[in-house]
Structures are given as C-alpha cells and as structure tokens.
Amino acid sequence: MLGNAAIARGAYEAGCKVSAAYPGTPSTEISENLVNYPEIYCEWSPNEKVACEVAIGASMSGVRSMCSMKHVGLNVASDPLYTASYIGVNGGMVLVVADDPGLYSSQNEQDTRMIGRASMTPVIEPSDSQEAKDYIKLAFELSEKYDTPIIMRTTTRLGHSQGLVTLEDRVEPADKPYERNAAKNVMMPGMAKQRHIYVEKRLKQMSEDANTMAINRVEKGDNKIGFITSGIAYQYVKEVCPDASVLKLGLVHPLPKKLIKDFAASVEKLYIFEELEPVIEEQVKALGIECIGKEAFTVQGEYSANMLRKVLFGTEPKVKAEEVPARPPILCPGCPHRSVYTALKTLKIHAAGDIGCYTLGAVAPLNVVDTAVCMGSSISTLHGMEKAKGREFIKDWVAVIGDSTFLHTGVNSLMNMVYNKATGTVMILDNSTTGMTGHQDHAATGKTLMGEPTYAIDIYNLCKSMGIDNVVEVDSYDQEALTKVIKEEVNREAVSVIICKAPCALLKGLKFPNVCKPLSDKCKKCGACLRPGCPALTKNEDGTVSIDMTMCNGCGLCMQMCKFGAIEKVAR
Amino acid sequence: METKNIMIVGVGGQGTLLTSRILGSIMLTAGYDVKLSEVHGMAQRGGSVVTFVRYGEKVAEPIVEEGQADVLIAFERLEAMRYVQYLKEDGVLIVNDQRIDPMPVVTGAAQYPENIIENLSKKYKVYSIDAQSEALKMGNPKVFNIIVLGMAAKHMNFKKEEWLDVIEKTVPPKTIDINKQAFIKGFDF
Numbered sequence: 001m002l003g004n005a006a007i008a009r010g011a012y013e014a015g016c017k018v019s020a021a022y023p024g025t026p027s028t029e030i031s032e033n034l035v036n037y038p039e040i041y042c043e044w045s046p047n048e049k050v051a052c053e054v055a056i057g058a059s060m061s062g063v064r065s066m067c068s069m070k071h072v073g074l075n076v077a078s079d080p081l082y083t084a085s086y087i088g089v090n091g092g093m094v095l096v097v098a099d100d101p102g103l104y105s106s107q108n109e110q111d112t113r114m115i116g117r118a119s120m121t122p123v124i125e126p127s128d129s130q131e132a133k134d135y136i137k138l139a140f141e142l143s144e145k146y147d148t149p150i151i152m153r154t155t156t157r158l159g160h161s162q163g164l165v166t167l168e169d170r171v172e173p174a175d176k177p178y179e180r181n182a183a184k185n186v187m188m189p190g191m192a193k194q195r196h197i198y199v200e201k202r203l204k205q206m207s208e209d210a211n212t213m214a215i216n217r218v219e220k221g222d223n224k225i226g227f228i229t230s231g232i233a234y235q236y237v238k239e240v241c242p243d244a245s246v247l248k249l250g251l252v253h254p255l256p257k258k259l260i261k262d263f264a265a266s267v268e269k270l271y272i273f274e275e276l277e278p279v280i281e282e283q284v285k286a287l288g289i290e291c292i293g294k295e296a297f298t299v300q301g302e303y304s305a306n307m308l309r310k311v312l313f314g315t316e317p318k319v320k321a322e323e324v325p326a327r328p329p330i331l332c333p334g335c336p337h338r339s340v341y342t343a344l345k346t347l348k349i350h351a352a353g354d355i356g357c358y359t360l361g362a363v364a365p366l367n368v369v370d371t372a373v374c375m376g377s378s379i380s381t382l383h384g385m386e387k388a389k390g391r392e393f394i395k396d397w398v399a400v401i402g403d404s405t406f407l408h409t410g411v412n413s414l415m416n417m418v419y420n421k422a423t424g425t426v427m428i429l430d431n432s433t434t435g436m437t438g439h440q441d442h443a444a445t446g447k448t449l450m451g452e453p454t455y456a457i458d459i460y461n462l463c464k465s466m467g468i469d470n471v472v473e474v475d476s477y478d479q480e481a482l483t484k485v486i487k488e489e490v491n492r493e494a495v496s497v498i499i500c501k502a503p504c505a506l507l508k509g510l511k512f513p514n515v516c517k518p519l520s521d522k523c524k525k526c527g528a529c530l531r532p533g534c535p536a537l538t539k540n541e542d543g544t545v546s547i548d549m550t551m552c553n554g555c556g557l558c559m560q561m562c563k564f565g566a567i568e569k570v571a572r
Numbered sequence: 573m574e575t576k577n578i579m580i581v582g583v584g585g586q587g588t589l590l591t592s593r594i595l596g597s598i599m600l601t602a603g604y605d606v607k608l609s610e611v612h613g614m615a616q617r618g619g620s621v622v623t624f625v626r627y628g629e630k631v632a633e634p635i636v637e638e639g640q641a642d643v644l645i646a647f648e649r650l651e652a653m654r655y656v657q658y659l660k661e662d663g664v665l666i667v668n669d670q671r672i673d674p675m676p677v678v679t680g681a682a683q684y685p686e687n688i689i690e691n692l693s694k695k696y697k698v699y700s701i702d703a704q705s706e707a708l709k710m711g712n713p714k715v716f717n718i719i720v721l722g723m724a725a726k727h728m729n730f731k732k733e734e735w736l737d738v739i740e741k742t743v744p745p746k747t748i749d750i751n752k753q754a755f756i757k758g759f760d761f
Contacts, residue, residue, distance in 0.1 A: 002610075025612055104611065128607075128634075161634040162596055162608035238632040306637040317638035319657040324650055325682035327674035329584065329619035357617060365679045438612065530678070535618055538673055550713050 001165040003158045006129040007068070007096055008033035009165065010136035015173045016040055016066055017091075018058035020051035022408065023437040024070030025105035026156040027098035031068060032440075035450055039170065044440055044449045047375070047408040048073035052080045052095065059093035059149075060185060062176035064140050068096040071112050072374065076409070081149070082119045083187050086195040088147035088202075090176050092140035095121075098154045101275045102302035105156075105436070107355065107374065109300065111276040112153045116253045120199050122206055123151045123253040124215065125231040129163035135250060138215065146202050153252070155275065157232045157302060207254035215250025218263055225312075226267030228260065228280060228291075232303075233273045239305040240312065255283050264289045271296070275303050331360050333536040334512070334553030336476035336502035337429055340400070341366045342532045342557060343482035349396050349490065351427075352385070354378035354410070356402040357436045358429055365533040369400065376401070376409030382424045383417050391423050395490055398425045398498075403459060404434035404442045411462070417495050418466050425489045426497045428459060429476070431504040439507060463497045470494060476502035479560045505553050514554030514569045520544045522566035529558035529567060575628030577636040578728075581655045582647030583672050584611075584621045587717040590743070591645070592623040594721065598730055598738040599627040607634040620651060620674075645724045647717060648672050649688040656692055665692060666724040668716065669702045699723060701761055707754065715747075715754035722758020732759055 001009065007030050011019065019042040021031040034042040045051035051067040058065035069077060074097045081095065097115075100106040116123035122142065126135040132154065139150040183191050210216055226245040227237045230252050237246055247263040249255070264270050264284070272281040272293040281293035296311045297303070309315050331338045337358040344351060345368050353359055353369035354377060362369035371381055378399040386394045401410045406428050414426060434440040441447045446456035463471045470492060474481050482500070489496040503510060516536075518529075525543035536551035537558060547558070549572075559567040578595060580588045592608055599606045604627040611621045624636040641659050645666045646652030652667040659665060667689060676682035689700050701723055703716035718739070725735050736752050743751045 028612075157609060157634060160610045160612055162606070162610075163631075163634070164600070164605060232634075235632045235634065242632075304635060304637055305633050317657065319639055319659075321657050322653050324654045324685065325674050325676045327583065327618075327620040327650070327654075328676075329617040330675050332585070332617060360617070364675060364681070436617070533675060533678060535672070535675075535678070538678075 001129050002029060002162050003129045003132045003154060003160065004029035005033045006133040006165050007136055007152070007154070007159075008037070009167065010133035011066055011094075012037040012040060013133070013168050013170050014137040014140045015064055015171050016140065017063040018055065018065040019043070019067065020045045020054035021068045022046070022048050022051055022073060023434050023440040024073050024098070025437055026100060026154075026159040027068045027070045027073070027096065028437045028440065029159070030096060031449060042449055044442060046443055048077040049079060052077035052084070055093055055095070056080055056084050056087075059089045059091045061090070061178050063091040064093070064173060065091060066094045066096060069098070070106065071097060071099045071110050072106060072108065073097070074112060074115055076375070078115065078119070081115075081121065083192075084149050085119045085121045086187055086192055086199055087185055088198075089143050089149060090178070092143035093149045094136060094139045094143060094152055095149060096136070096152045096154065098156065098159050099276065100156050102156065107372065109276065111279060112151065113252055113279045114277060116151050116153070117279070120203055121149055121151050121253075122146070122203075122251065123153050124250055125153045125252045126158065126250070127231050127234040127248070128158070129161065129165050131250070132158065133165050135215065146206055148202055153231070155232055203254050207257060210251050210254060210256035211259045213251055213256070216256050216259055217248050217250075218259070219246040219248065221245040223266060224268050225271070226263060226269070227271050227273050228263065228284065229273040230280070231275065233275050236303055236305045236308050237273055240308045249280065252280065255280065257287060260284060261287060261289065264291070273297065273303070273308065328363060329360060330533065330535060331357065332505050333534055333551040334505040334555040336431055336500065336505070336555070337361065338366070338532050338534060339477050339479065339502075339555065339557045340427065340429060340482060340500050341368045342561070343479055343486060344368045344398065347483060347486055349398055349486065352378045352382040352397065352399045354399075354401040354405050356405055358400060358402060361400070365531060375405055376413055379410050379413035379426050380416060382426075383413065383420070383422050386422055386424055387420075391493070394424050398427050398486070398490060400427045400429055402435065403428060403430040403432065403444055404440075406459065407443050407457070414463065414497070415466055418468060422495050423493050424495060425486070425492075426495070428497060428499045430459060430499050430501045431507075433504050433507055435504045435506075439504065459499060468495050468497055470496035471499065472496070473499045473501055476500040477555050477557065479557070505555070512553040513572055515549050515552045515572050516547055516554055516556060516559050516567050517570050518545045518547055519566050519568060522564050524564050524566070528561045528563065531561060532557055534558060573628055575626055575631055576728075577641045578625040578643045578645070579636050579641045579655065579658055580623040580625070580645045580647070581651045582621055583651065584618050586647045587714070588621050588623045588647065591717050591721050592625055594738055594742050595625045597742055598734060599625070601734070601738060602730065604628060605631045607631045609634040620654060622655065643724055643727050645720060647720060650674065650684065652692060653685060653688050656696060659696055663696070664727045665696050665698045666720060666727070667692075667698060667700045668704070668720045669700045670704050701758065703758070706757055710750065710753060710757065712750050715750055718751050718754040719758035722755040723761055725755070725759055732756075735759070
C-alpha cells in the first residue's frame, strides 16, 4: 500500500468523518484514496487555510476530522493552526503535512517540525506505510487525550513508497455533543491568555508522558554506537547498522527528555540522523548531551543508506556516473501553456509566474517566466513592480496563473490590483483542472472530490464582478488571437484579465482526432516549428522535421509557426 | 534470501508506474516483504523518472542506490546510461532501444550520445529490444513497456504463468489480452 493510501486507510479505521485538503505533491493521494471510504465526507477546498478551518469546524462540532497538505500548504494554513493549537479540539483533529526533502516537486525544502514547535502543536512521524496507518489512528487518540490538534509529518519518500499494511476494521467513536464554550472556542485576548497557559501545561505533560509512549522505542543493540532517528531516516539506519542501538522517535515534538538522556548514557558514540533541519539535534545538545548531527550530515536533500555508510565507514560506490545530458521536466506535447508562452515570447513579454506546470515556462526554450514565489504570487508581484517602477516598466509584462491557483489565492491579489488602481495584465491559463498534481477538480470544474456534479464558479464573471471592465476569453491554441489580445491589453491603462482556455492535454476523456504532419517538399528547414520545444518534433539530419504521431495531439502550434505551409493537420 | 533490487528508469509518461506495480504485486503474491518507491508530481512531466522495487524477507530502505541493482530496466537509451552505475557488478541491464531527445538536445545545448548500447555492453550484461516497433507490430504502441518487462522477467525467479496471472489482475480489463501477448513477446524474445 502506498504510504498516502495507508494514511487514508488509517483515517477510515479511526472513524474520521470529515476531511478537507488542497492538492499538493506529495500529499495529493491521501484525499484521492479517502474517496474510497463513503463513511468519510471529503472535499477539495480552494486552499489549505480553508481546508484547515473546515477540519477545525468539524472537530469543534464533535467529530474526528483531518486536513492534508504539502509542507508549503501549511504556511497558508498557519494562521488557523497557531490559534487552533490554543483552542484544542472536541472531536480529534489531525493535520497531515508532507515535506519534500530533495524538492521533487516543490519551491522550497522547509521542515514542518519547525512549524510544529513554533505553533506548539505535537508532531508525530511514521517511517513506513504500516506506521503511517497506525500513527494516524494514534494521532486521533492523542488529539482527544491532550486536547490538541496533532500534526502528522510525512515526506515524499514515505508518501510515495509502498509497503505491506495489515488492515483492521473501522471503529465508530460516538459523536461528541457540541457545547457552547466561548472561553475555549473564541480566541479574544482574555480567553487566549488563559488557553496559552493550558498549551504550555499540555506540552509539558506530553513531553513527560512521551518517555513511556510505545511509539518512542529503544532498540537495544551494540552500545558502541547509538542513533536517535525518526521517520524514513530510521530505515536507512536499519539498512546500514542493523545491530546498532537505536532510539526511534515516533513523537518528534515534544521530545521525551528522560528517555533521550538514558539512551545517550547507554551508548559510547551518539548520532542524530534526521532529514532536513537539526530539530532533534539542537534539543539534544540543549540537554548538554554530546552528539554528532549536522556536522556530519547535510541539511539539504534526501538521505540514503549510502550517505550514512560514507560518514560511518568512509565507503563510496566504486562506479562513477556517466556524463549525460540532463532531462529536466518539460511541458507535455500539445500542452496549451506552450502555445500561450510562444505568443508571449514572440511579443518579447516577461511573465511574473506562479505555481503549476506552467512554471516550466521559465526554462529553455521558452524562457518567458521571470519569477515564481508561491501560490497566487504572480499577480501581486506584478502589482508590486508597477507600484515600484511605474506603469511604463510593466508595459512588457503580464502575470500568468493557472485556474486552480487563481482560485487558491490569486483571487485576493486581483482584488488588490483593482482596489489599488493597477494597470497590469493578468493571464489566467484555464486548463479546467489542477494539472501538475494529476488532475484534481476545483471550484470551477463543476465536480466535487467525491464525484458529484456541482455549481462551477465562472472565472469570467468572477473577474467582471470585481469591477474589471476588460476581461477577454481566448483560445489558448490560437496564436493570432493571442498575439492581438495580449498587445491590446498590455497597452491598456487599466487592469485587464485574459482568460486563455483549453483543457490540459492529459485530461481524461479528451479525444484528439487529428495529428500534425510535416510536408518535407515544402519545408525550408528554417526550424521555426521547433522553437516552442514540443517533444513530439525532432529535427532530421537533413534539416527537415519529423513528428511522432503517438505523442502529437494535433494542437496545431507547429503548423501556425510555419510560414511555408509545410505542416498540415490530418485525421489520425 | 538476500534482498533483491530492481530499478525502472525512463521518461515521464512512459508507464514506469504500471510496470513497477506489476513487479510489486508478483513479489507480494510470492510472500516477500516488498517496498516500492515512485515519483509523482512535476518530475513526471517528461523528465527523467526512477522507480525502485526491493523484495526479500525483510526490507528496510525503500530506495536502491549506486552499485546495488540486480536488474535495471530502462525504457530509453539515454536513461540507461544515466543510471547504469546503479547496477551491481553482475547486474543485468534491460534496455528499450528507443531515443527520446531531452530538451538540452532539442535546443542544441547538448548532443545525444552515440552508440550507447554498444558502449554499455562492453562493461555490463546488456539485453536490448526495440519494443516500440514490436508493440506497433502488435497493433498497440502503448504496450511496449510490458514487452520490456517480459524481457526483464527472465532474470527474476518467477514462472511465466505467475507473471501472466499478476498482469491479468493489474492492468485494465479491456487490455488484458494485449498486455499478456506483449509480456510473452518479451519473455520469449
């Protein structure tokens, strides 16, 4: 079972009733698997803050609830989390937060345990699929026992690895009654002051109890060398030193101080082996215990058994990697984003970018996207540039943002542009789905996570309703129309929105009846068709072009690039 | 039994996930402890992708590292070259003889290496097949990955019938026959 599937299963077995999430690698499959359990109401919320608040509300009402997100999603959900930590829970509440050491699909490498510490929320961390299932069940129990939300921290390697899992039945905890309790549930200064006292007490108690919790376990072995470790890093220790003494921490915040002291005293040399930040290490050192941590192991990227071998034994694999050209991710053949970027490139326009597949517009051969910070940032960074350097400066700029990202947090930034008299141009790349994470529905697709038809928010009218006069819809594949509209709107002295419409080329159920075919007798070997970088096209030895029929979806971009009519669209 | 390590490498979209799931489930059926590690998200978009499969009595680490793979299955030549150092000295490389140009080659910033398979054969035990052409001959270009899997299956200790059983249970119902044929094609190649 995939780690993320095991998390969904654990939530089911624990009697969880409500789950809310926004898709984000490597957490997306949790919600996609929850759909298999009709006992749980689950939804895609527009962003992680909303998802977290949905879970808080469900917990307050008296049922077990959860929300899941990737690490940077927790930044968005931090606002509710920090205060939910004060409020505590009625029904148990768990946040599953997936870190991405090695940045397989993220914009940074932050460590969720630091947010757990800062928000005074307990954090547990499983090390394989079986524990992922067991720990989330335990998390609900701890949540109710200590009156606190619990963060379960996972990593890409855990969520996207499969291992054996033993299934159990679902327990149905009775719904707790809702009782009005303003002192606990309304966080005004006077009440919050009292709750802060409770939060401190709670952490102290939990830290004490952690010394005897079964998920913090000592595996006695050779006393020459000992490891304190947790999560996936534990597996690397077991791989390399199956006979060493290990203190495996399941609860990584707060830490069991006595257990750590006793363990440290029982071994001659102590290593702290944890991915990303020295969260455990710094606390162990603060206890006055000598140990080796980040001076030997990096804070960057994913760990591995070979890396541990290198530090312990100085061994490295004999074989060296061959020198080969890199293969970075690229936009798919027939991707509508490629067409939009080609138009921007032709017009020599810079794009303030955002988070999604379309961030790939930053690299060769498109090189259109200049910036990318976080979800929704394209619109506000463009606005900041205009306010800093004036309207002339952004005359050859646009903001580009996907439909799902626009609804996530871009919409607030657009409100800001209207309110603060901006004149920039926003292009919403509407491909009718959340693309990069693998096609999740959102508030404008007309379908819920549970597969029910629902009202689809109309992005055009949403923008209009903000008071933007110039909202234009254009076919993402139509170079002529794109070029004309972009030129008009960037020159306009008012906010404008261009909605580029065409579904993601990988969206299920789409049919592509046509393919593009090169006509070598008309080809002038100019290479114009190759410029957008479609992977279906390759240059032949003689300078003409071949098109891979299995990849091509007949989008016609290469055909529009050719001035000599040397590419035609034919039936597949 | 010592833990066995298998790696599948290719270009995002070539079907490494399906192949690894078939591998994982045959090992499960045989009663082994199995760990599988996959790549999702942005890296899947036409980038270089790697999937690890490890099986044995008790498996800890979910990834395969340099110098450890018993079998390396490569769906594309350049990817075979990129990951060949993961093979054990006596490991086996199964490579699909296909070329997909990465973006640096398309833009002219890099050259696609010549004679990859010949060069790798000098140092490693290599079996290659043009699975794309074979699959096209069978009428479904998508099953090329199952042909390659069939070829790799000869280097693992499971019977042909066991593989076919697992394929039947793993692939979409409508494609069972063609996938079985594809597997046999590779197995008997």
